[in-house]
Amino acid sequence: MATETLPDDRALRVGRRERVLAQMAVRDLDLLVLGRQANVRYVSGTPQLWVAGTRPFGPICVLERATGEIHLNSTWDEGVPEEIGRERLYGLSWSPLTLTEVLKGFEASATACRVGTDSLSPTFAELLPQAFPNAQLVDGEPAMRAARRIKTDEEIVALRQAVGVAGTALVAAVGELAPGSREQSLVGALMEAMTAAGVSTPATQNGAWVTSREHPWRRARDDGRIQPGDLVAFAAGALADGYVGEVGRTAVAGDEPLGARGLFGRSKSLTERLFAACRPGAPAADLLDAYQRAGAALPPMPVAHGLGMGFDPPVVSAELPRSVADTTLEAGMVLAVTGYVWQEGIGAVFTRDAVHVTEGGPVLLTSSQGDK
Numbered sequence: 143m144a145t146e147t148l149p150d151d152r153a154l155r156v157g158r159r160e161r162v163l164a165q166m167a168v169r170d171l172d173l174l175v176l177g178r179q180a181n182v183r184y185v186s187g188t189p190q191l192w193v194a195g196t197r198p199f200g201p202i203c204v205l206e207r208a209t210g211e212i213h214l215n216s217t218w219d220e221g222v223p224e225e226i227g228r229e230r231l232y233g234l235s236w237s238p239l240t241l242t243e244v245l246k247g248f249e250a251s252a253t254a255c256r257v258g259t260d261s262l263s264p265t266f267a268e269l270l271p272q273a274f275p276n277a278q279l280v281d282g283e284p285a286m287r288a289a290r291r292i293k294t295d296e297e298i299v300a301l302r303q304a305v306g307v308a309g310t311a312l313v314a315a316v317g318e319l320a321p322g323s324r325e326q327s328l329v330g331a332l333m334e335a336m337t338a339a340g341v342s343t344p345a346t347q348n349g350a351w352v353t354s355r356e357h358p359w360r361r362a363r364d365d366g367r368i369q370p371g372d373l374v375a376f377a378a379g380a381l382a383d384g385y386v387g388e389v390g391r392t393a394v395a396g397d398e399p400l401g402a403r404g405l406f407g408r409s410k411s412l413t414e415r416l417f418a419a420c421r422p423g424a425p426a427a428d429l430l431d432a433y434q435r436a437g438a439a440l441p442p443m444p445v446a447h448g449l450g451m452g453f454d455p456p457v458v459s460a461e462l463p464r465s466v467a468d469t470t471l472e473a474g475m476v477l478a479v480t481g482y483v484w485q486e487g488i489g490a491v492f493t494r495d496a497v498h499v500t501e502g503g504p505v506l507l508t509s510s511q512g513d514k
Contacts, residue, residue, distance in 0.1 A: 147189070149223040150384065155187030157294035159210070165285040166207040172254040174282050175245070175270070176203040180452040181260050181286045183384050186214050187223050199263040201241055201270075206250045213248060215241075238265050245273035258282020287455050291448065292474035297385070298498060298507075301449060301476055304380050304387030305496045305507045308345075311336040312378040312389050315350060319374055321396045325350050325366035328376070336380055345379030345386045353392070353490035359442055362489070371399040373489030384451050388478045389508050390494025401488050409491035412436040413481040416445070420477060420497045420504040426458045426469035429479070441482040449476045449496055475499040476507065 149155065162185055166174060176182050177199040183189065186203050204213040212226050217233045232244045245251055257277040259270070270279055293301065314335035315328045328350035336344065352362035353373045368374060372395040379388045392409075394402060415432035429445045440460045448454030456469045458477075471477075477497050484490040496507035 147221045149189070149221055150183070150187035151296065152187075152223070154294070154296040154300065155223060157296055158184050158187070158289070159205075161289040161292070161294070162205065162286065163207060163210060165289045166205070166258070168288075169256075169258070169280075169282075169285050171256050171258045171280070171282060171285060172207055172277070173250060173257045173274070174203075174205040174207075174285065175201045175257060175259045176205070176282070176286070177201060178260045178286075180290075180384075180450075182214075184286070184290060184451050186212055186226065188214060188216070188226070189221050189384065190216070199259075199261045199266055200238075201245055201259075201266070204245065204248065206248075208250065238269055242266075242269040242273050245270070252276065256280055258285055260286055290450050290454055291456075292472060293450065293476050293498075297450065298476070300383055300385045301387060301496065301498075302507050304341075304382035304385040305389060306387070306509070307336060307339045307341050307380040307382050308378040308387040308389040309509055310339055311380065312376050312391060315376055315378070316391065316393045319368070319393050319395055321368055321370040321372075323368050323395075325352065325368070325374075328374070332376070332378055336378070339380075341380045341382045343381040345381045345388065346377050348377060350374060350376050353484070353492070355487050355489050358439065358484040358490065368395045370396040371402075373399075373402065373405075373491065375490065375492035377492070377494060386449055386452060387507075388449065388494050388496060390480065390492050392491045392493065399488055401485060405483060405485050405488055405491055408436065408438065408483045409481055409493060412438050412483055413479075413493055413495070416479050416481060417495075417497060417504045417506070420446075420471060420479065420499050422471060422473040422499060422501055424471045426456055426466045426471060429458045430460060430466065436483075438483045441480065443480060443482075446477045446479045449478050471499050473499055473501045 182203040202215045213230045216231045254274050254277040257274045260283045311332045315332035318331040332349045354360045354362045375392050377390045419428040419432050433440050444457050444459040446458040479495050479497050481493040498505040
């Protein structure tokens, strides 16, 4: 795993950038002004420090379609790819007026006709027209989503590595499962193993929980104490070199309760149907239908969502019927596919797998680690 001060591999960042430039051409965008961290890294290939957490929009990265040049908001050049160059770095500032003046100074700013942004705060909605006086400001997020939806070969390699870290951490946590242990200690084991593998940024916080025997979605108890026969769900998520890997499995604490074997069998049948639905040209609704065909109730979480540099589209959920109806799976997508079956008196079996949609059929990026 590369250290976070190195830029992304050249083939990785060039392939991504070409996809973005192609989408800019399709949408007739002269410039893209990006503030969302995943978009910034996708285009620039630069891991940025001190950017965790939610923050308002700021013009962090500007991509020019005509030249392919990138301007990046960075006070130092560590981790910045050589093709960006120091002359196209502009320093950090808390002042929106200062940043607007910087953008105004770019050669392409005066002649740009259409400028896309991936979000806007009210302040920058007022200021950006000053930086691009002849341009129409439009939503640039659809261009980024279209580019990021289909993964390059190099991205698949990066995703395999991230999923591998998550899987290793999950196996370590399952190894600590025993009656009398606590959910918090299992999460600690998961995080420790992830850090030992070189990744200290989890993509998910809720790493382990005892599934309820009385209610299909709730946690079993507040104290986190694990009792014999509990079905414990594990969800490992790793943010490794910019890419999110997710793995989910369920294990039994001690001896299996009566009926658990049949519940795991139902889970296997469901996941097989879900994987079979991950094929090019298939409607995303097929993933929801897989639950019905397996005789399982739809879970409250999305049945599938895109994996990449964050929580990517599509998001397949019964709560988003219009979005699901409009979505068709394409070769090159990578989905985190969630299986969930519950039975009163036993608990729930939860699974999550990374699936690469290919012309030859679904390809699992998760290994069998942690499988029942």
